[in-house]
Amino acid sequence: MKRYKCTVAYSGMNYQGWQSQRNGNTVQEKIEGVLENITGTHINITASGRTDAGVNARGQVFMFDTDLEMSERKWKGALNGHLPEDIHIISVEEADPHLFHARYNVRLKHYDYLINDGEYDVFLRGQACFCPVPLDFEVMKEAAKLLEGTHDFTAFNSTPLSEKPDQVRTVEKIVLKKENDLIRMSFYGKGFLRYQVRMMSAAIMEAGKGKITTKDIVSLLESKSREKAKKNAPAEGLTLVEVEYFEMAALNEHGMVREFILGDEIPGNMTIPELQRRLREKDSPILCMTGRHDQSLKGILYCGKEESYLKDVKDTVLAEELLPEMNAWLLKNGYAILNFEGRIL
DSSP: OEEEEEEEEEOGGGSSOSSOOTTOOOHHHHHHHHHHHHHSSOOOOEESSOOOTTOEEEEEEEEEEESOOOOHHHHHHHHHHHSOTTEEEEEEEEEOTTTOOTTTTEEEEEEEEEEEOSSOOGGGTTTSEEOOSOOOHHHHHHHHHHHOEEEEOGGGOOOOTTTOSOOEEEEEEEEEEEETTEEEEEEEESOOOTTHHHHHHHHHHHHHHTSSOHHHHHHHHHHTOTTTOOOOOOGGGEEEEEEEEOOEEEEOSSEEEEEOOTTSOOOTTOOHHHHHHHHHTTSSOEEEEEESSSOOEEEEEEOOSSOOEEESOSOHHHHHHHHHHHHHHHHHTTOOOOOOTTTBO
């Protein structure tokens, strides 16, 4: 069984979102239908996350598993040869089925919200939100800054508390750029709740119109109330631009060993950029062992050419379960393998 990682672009204007629905017309259903035509069997695909009706993507990522062997180039050609013109596979890569998962390995997502603040442009239909009211760009930048960082976003999403009781999320940064009559708001974070980006976009736009103040945005965040922020910016302005993935060294149903990402407890005086550099340049990288779902830190893997070891281990059973995959990854990347006798510190 092989696993393939695919990057796909699509215009969401003609679809009821990404995820399959009963009696729906979705991007996922279109792709799964093509895969069934190619392989003769139904194949479920798993994406980095869903996009809602009308939302576009330039870099959505999904994966599928199959026994049918074809080159990456042939998979790309076969898929694009049967997909409609508003869905296009950008790349197909074979991935390690033990270490890559399109949903669980996400390091960062980048969404753009595009606003046309000038004359209505028919060629931007389905790509940008038209705003007939002049927007104060500087006020919008101030409003966006208040939504950066780690907050309880209960007031800025539609995900039921019964489904996700913890609605604390980290928005790494929001970057606003003005390009003539277009305003581009770029949102970066590991994950967002349903409608969170569109509701944040709506609040920033309302501030730009002068309908709310920056103090109102702080009050909305602090209220943690679904009754306060009800505006949801139109779907057509939103595009999933890119999904980044973290390096994985070992994975099972209980936990994983991976690179450090935003929100993790960082060892010593290190920083995320420094840890990423060390991994990228193979300069004695440091990885973390975490739970599969709660992502709590259960140990730290120090990788070296002469010696590798685990430190601050909170779950020795998990460490021993993950040992074969950890050693396979260490060996593949030119590091010394682990010997647990005396090397769990």
